[in-house]
Amino acid sequence: MFGTTRYIAWAMQFYGKVPYDLASSGTPLVTWAELGLPTPDIDDPRAYQALKDACARYNDVSPAEVTPAFGTTQAFFLAYAATLSPGDEVLVEHPGYEPLTRAAEGLGATVRTFERRAEEGFRVLPERVAAAIGPRTRAIVVTSLHNPTGVRVADETIRELAAIAEARGAYVIVNEVYAGFDDLPEDGVFRRSARKLDKNVIAVASLTKCYGLGMYRLGWLLGPEEIALRADAAAVATLGHMPLAHASYGAALFGEIGRLAKRAKVLLAGKREIASRWATSLPNAHWSAPESGLFGLVTLPGRGELLPRIEAHARETGVLVGAGTFFGAPESFRLAWATCDAARFEEGLRLLEPLVSRRA
Template sequence: MFADTSYLRWARTHFEGVRYNLGSSGEPTQRLDLTGIDVTVAAGPGHLIDAVARHNQVSPEECHLALGASHGLFLAFAALLTAGDDAIVETPTYEPLLRVPEGLGARVIALPRPAHRNYAIDPAELAALMTPRTRVVAVTNLHNPSGARTPDDVLRELAAIAAAQDAYLLVDEVYGSFDALTDDAGIYRSSARRLGANVIAVSSLTKTFGLGPTRIGWVLAPPELRETLEAQLTANVGILAFDLANIGVRAFEQLPQLRNHALARRGTKRERVDAWLRARGLAWSAPREGLFGFVRAPNIEGLGDRIDAGIARHDVVVVPGRFFGDPQGFRLAWTLDEADLDGALERLGRVLDGE
């Protein structure tokens, strides 16, 4: 049985309707031009797979469709794990990276990404955690919740360590294409799938492009997993809806415009968040890219309770660190409109002060 993924349930409850949302980690929902689409006529999944392959610069044979990145993670874990296997998962972490392997009967082993290293992964620590039962090593890039990017050379080293035990490196790269890594043609040339034969990459159009409602996601995997992944998708959803392919193909055609819109919205928000945190003496991950970071506040007593109470009291929300395994911190995002940022931070200050 799969345990409750408490973060996703909490987010569904608290992100909608709050006036000052400093918690949501992706671009706000964007409108697609769907003129002329007939949802009763399927474009065919092959057309969408071709679009995913072009976007990631991999072969169509490596591409598998999913209903968003979280569903892609489920499919990847289900294709790799059986009861009694080991899954090594980064910590702090995005909660589904824990709940899915646990639900499949695997033993989850924590791979530390400590704040004092600014959430960097030490490959030597991974090597020490590997066992003969390890089937998968799971990380996020950009790291959720810190926003830290793991360099390609480190990912290659992690993949080589996993390969020595016939295991796979699973990279959730749903935040990976932030900033300049998707080019003017809508091509993402830095997918982790290209870094090693045993690397699996999962992503979607949700976070970078603001297309969460479309549920256009994918798994990029080596050819030997093709039949297994297709079997998991069939068992899980049967046949994907016709309009998924129609809308997905149209979405990829519009990625350059969506990218440019997202870049224009960035403004100076990250720099203003950084200045506000420094003025309050709060340490954070200070990522150079992306739309969120992780703030540690070990000296604030009852931090999680203050954050929860502040949603109703001050109409502002950040994500409590308990959902990532670090209750003395919180994830802070700057996806709201630039005009609202100062007001949101002022209210967050009241929350942290216990008002």
């Protein structure tokens, strides 16, 4: 059975509903009208294949490795459905994105975790993963960029995880929904998918975070052919097929990635540096120091559970940050710079100071 995802319930209550949203984790939405595109032929049955081909071209992989999905969310559900049976085990990073756990539990898998620690720069340590893996482990799951810290997992580390998994006949699932921020591709081709790092690496992602297309739900799974086929089977069993209109709009939107990448660069320019200067100037605080993306994690060791103070602060000042408690890091908050322009972001940071200086 699927448990409630507390994080999403909280996000729906607060995100986007405050004057200073330093919590939301996607590039501001772009509308169809702003794009100025003609309405696609939504009755053309060739749109399914066109969407799959467009996903493959964007990710620089073959269409046989692609299963289109509704957002990264359905993509990791399909990745689990393609790798896990009830009673199997999945190893998920901690702190982490809660739906990665809920989806696996819902499919009857046992979720075990491995730590990404502040004092280690939130890196994934393969030896820690190797120590945690068991005979029923079918998948190792990481996000890169990491939600909530924004830290990238090095390609070499993913290869090491792939070797650890391979020894057990298991897979590595890389959630790379934020990876596009490493290299927003103005030519519309993302060349760095973790899928290309080893034969047993499955990558899941979408156009939702980097390009302002959050509401279009254009996601995919990339995997070895046997996994793509099983993911297709899971999609057919749970969905039948995608709406044709979705495929038609989706195929058209892939043609716009280059200009949406430029737009994202303009919207984000300089703000990570502002966040970093602010966070590293805080006394007794730790900053996750992401090298790209649109958020990082501030940890206030010894201050206890921050959630009630984050909520009270949002009500008092209108400044909202993402509560770390939903990622398993209660003394932390995720600081995001996607939504406000630079001046407003700096204003929000000034208003945030009582939260970070206040004692428990």
